[in-house]
Amino acid sequence: MFKQRLRKFIIFFVSILVATVITGCARNNDKKITIVGSSAMQLLAEQAGNDYRLTHTDSNIVVQGGGSGTGLSQVQAKAVEIGTSDVFAETQKGIDAKVLTDYKIAIVGIVPIVNKGVGVKNLTFQQLKDIFSGKITNWKQVGGKNLAITVINRSKGSGTRSSFEGIVLKGVKPVKAQEQDSNGTVRKIVSSTPGTISYISFPYANDKNIQKLSLNGIAPTNDNVTTNKWQLWSYEHMYTQKNAPKYVKDFIKYMLSTKVQKGLVPKLGYISIDDMKVTRDSNNQVVKE
Template sequence: MNHRQHKLTHTVFFLIALFTPLYSHALSTLSPENSGRLFAIKGSNTIGAELAPKWVVEFLEKKGAKSIQIRSLSKENEYRVTGKNGEKDIYVDIYAHGSSTGFSALNENEADIAMSSRPIRNNEVKLLQSYGDMTNVSAEHIVAIDGLAVIVNKHNPLIDLTLKQISDIFSGEVTNWSQIGGANQKISVYARDNNSGTWDTFNTLVLKNTKQLTSQATRFESNDHLADRVAQDTSGIGFVGLASTSRVKTLGISDQYTSPLQPQPLYVATEDYPLSRRLFMYTPEKIPLPIVEEFIHYVKSSEGQAIAQQIGFISLNPISQSAPEDMDGPDEYLSLVKNSERLSINFRFRENSAQLDNKAKQDILRLVSFIQLPQNKNKRIQLIGFGDLKQNNQRAIVLSKLRATTVKSALYDHGVITDAVVGFGPFMPVASHIGSGKSKNQRVEVWFYDETQRDINRFATR
């Protein structure tokens, strides 16, 4: 077997493991320590309030456990998922008090998995270095995508706001809705607490870690409790994860030089929406518990991702959407995507690097599996690169093509042939070209199409 055959064989088995549901089998791997606890999960309330308990329930069911229940513990946002392995009681504990608490719990050996709605910080990587490199793909697990929704009462007439307007409101520089085109009414500000990854994401993306949250803000540990307050307050504004938006109105958000986007599934999944974010689970890189590894595998499987979607988050399973008729962009871009469908995968890269980031490495495998589905056998893939502003547009275009070529090469290594890459440099930004927006604009879109339809389109445009 040559190197390429070996790599393809390894990929096939990996894809089977990644996308095949976890079937029930003997419960020897559910044998806990004397206490009956299989493992503990601590951290983000966004993940831990509903999603993590549901994942644990479904995982234990797949493993054959019986009499499974979710019980609330003595403190709010703490849960125990219980079940029976034969006659033996087993359980998994979930403590959802904010992302920072998950990393502290890992360090103190009080948890096996840290839930986080933000990437691990440099000081936390250093704190946990005895566990290995916590930024490695074997330790950092992207488990879903969430959109940080800016919410108002359903009676508020506003439709969208800019990131600057939101920043001005939450910092206290704007205190009345009339200052931004609304009613003459004092603004009530609601925010998550300091332990929350939701707060950390908002602080980074909106307040830019330079402005202070207004002292008039009311703080909440729970997304749902915050949303309930906004639903009752016609002057209220807050921010929550997508799963907590059913009772309120979400606002479209725009960044500098970009069009307003609502937190719709495709825009959140591609991370084009300005306040999209990744949800993480972190496990020790060095010798994690086998049952924990198996649970993480289930969470990232197509079945686990379907549960995330049911609850209100954005699944990592690829979805597609036809190009809207009113799309803006260069003529060549519009010609390429006409009669095509855009996939919910945007490939992004490590900061200041041409290397695919951890999500992109997994998305390569997801795309390979997706394109090999029977219904996609006659489809072709078009990769389109974008970038940030450089000294001149030509350099930006070249670099955007190189990023698309990186993705093309990774897919080729797994036996998937794509069309010639195209790059459009700094055109069609999804974020400001400064700060964190710079790396967000460095992306590769994935479009797929029926070859016959593309030929018809090219003939029609001659």
């Protein structure tokens, strides 16, 4: 008799425990935030999401890359809660910026990188343009070694590519080249392949096996970005639906908080929106100094 009662009690207890776990998971899924898009922003979004969960235990934040184009299309389709992008939504075909809310979270610098064996540390803007448009094909043409130039471009959905081409190429057709969709992959290829050149975001450029290029004698530093002295940079946007739920807005508020802007953002190599001395419009034109 006692054993039967004990068995019933154990079954009842286990049932309550399972129900509690399921309820907790359901609540957790109710507050799930999926963030998709810019690979340049992925590092910041992942770390911020991890930190946020420590103090918001009922939250569930999932961060994925895929490119700015993917982020914008996914948030517009309501497939994700937040779409991250290096470019303004209104500049992208098929995206209705009017149904989205734009939050500028940070700024990221973009730097041309080359394999260390090319023998070049500085280019002019015009030389950079001529390389990526195919007019210059050998490093000896810009003071380097007699070595063919291999261009590694970013994939077409990349916001970093869109920003780079908007600032450097300005409508000139890029040379046909191998395309890669992530900063990490580009860095690895450039570090190991002779004659290569590409471009990546500042937070991914701290690798001794690659050579960061100066442009017109200007070094690629965050201080130079804040004044637009270094012109290769972009905003890191988080886009939500206009009617985003409160728990999503709470996370955005956290991203804009002093803790993130003054702590995590510079720690990871990004620039706080509060530190910029200039602003840009969607056409990459400086509108305020």
